[in-house]
Amino acid sequence: MVYKTLVVAPHPDDEVLGVGGTILRRKKEGAKVAWLIATAITVEAGWSEEKVKQRAKEISQVTELFGFDEVFELNFPTTQLDRVPMSDLVAGISDVFKSFEPEEVFVPHSSDVHTDHRMVFHAVASCTKWFRYPSVKRVLAYETLSETDFGLGTEQSFHPNVFVNIESFLNDKLRAMGIYASELGEFPFPRSYEAIQSLATLRGAASGFKAAEAFELLRERT
Numbered sequence: 001m002v003y004k005t006l007v008v009a010p011h012p013d014d015e016v017l018g019v020g021g022t023i024l025r026r027k028k029e030g031a032k033v034a035w036l037i038a039t040a041i042t043v044e045a046g047w048s049e050e051k052v053k054q055r056a057k058e059i060s061q062v063t064e065l066f067g068f069d070e071v072f073e074l075n076f077p078t079t080q081l082d083r084v085p086m087s088d089l090v091a092g093i094s095d096v097f098k099s100f101e102p103e104e105v106f107v108p109h110s111s112d113v114h115t116d117h118r119m120v121f122h123a124v125a126s127c128t129k130w131f132r133y134p135s136v137k138r139v140l141a142y143e144t145l146s147e148t149d150f151g152l153g154t155e156q157s158f159h160p161n162v163f164v165n166i167e168s169f170l171n172d173k174l175r176a177m178g179i180y181a182s183e184l185g186e187f188p189f190p191r192s193y194e195a196i197q198s199l200a201t202l203r204g205a206a207s208g209f210k211a212a213e214a215f216e217l218l219r220e221r222t
Helices: 014-028 049-066 086-100 115-125 170-179 193-207
Strands: 004-009 032-040 070-077 104-108 138-142 162-165 212-220
Touching (some): 004 086, 014 032, 014 049, 014 104, 014 162, 014 170, 014 212, 049 070, 049 170, 070 086, 086 115, 162 193, 170 193, 193 212
Parallel strands (some): 004 104, 032 070
Antiparallel strands (some): 138 212, 162 212
16 A cells, blocks of 8 residues: 655646546545646746636646645746756755655656656656655656657657556546646547547556556556
8 A cells, every 4th residue: 555645747737637547546545645746837927817827726626626635836937847957856856755755656758748748757757766765665657648649759658567447536537637628628639538538448448447547667666
């Protein structure tokens, strides 16, 4: 049983797309679950005040739905992490690791198309050394519709080897995604209800469940 799980999301909605069902399952299993959001939108960066307020509301609603025990917001500029010194990104994530002391960590996959996702992956990798972050026992990469599935690389593409049964949690995962209404589109848009449900069905078929989320185990210490 994992008691402390940290979900690292470059942007709000990544946590739902990649780990939504598993978050709900971990909470039911009694785990303490935290959410780390790497980026934020601001008026200073050109976003409307209305959109900034809406995003804050979405984060609050998702926090309540999932029952996160802690939420960490690093507030780096969205879509611009490649302009942020890696040392600053690592420092921000390191502070969260030292504060929350996670045993299980979920990260975006290294081959994701979005630069923010790749930057977050590499920063998290720096925070999983056992001699500096001894709490970390298990690191898994998750897949994000419209990012992981659009990578053109072959050697480092997503290779799932861990499947979590989310049959009982799929409807609530879809409900959580509905909070991010502006991020949804009509199928065959990747971030659509149909695509999310189809991926869960596909991953379930690969693992003997009606619905599942798939992950790539990157490191485990037992």
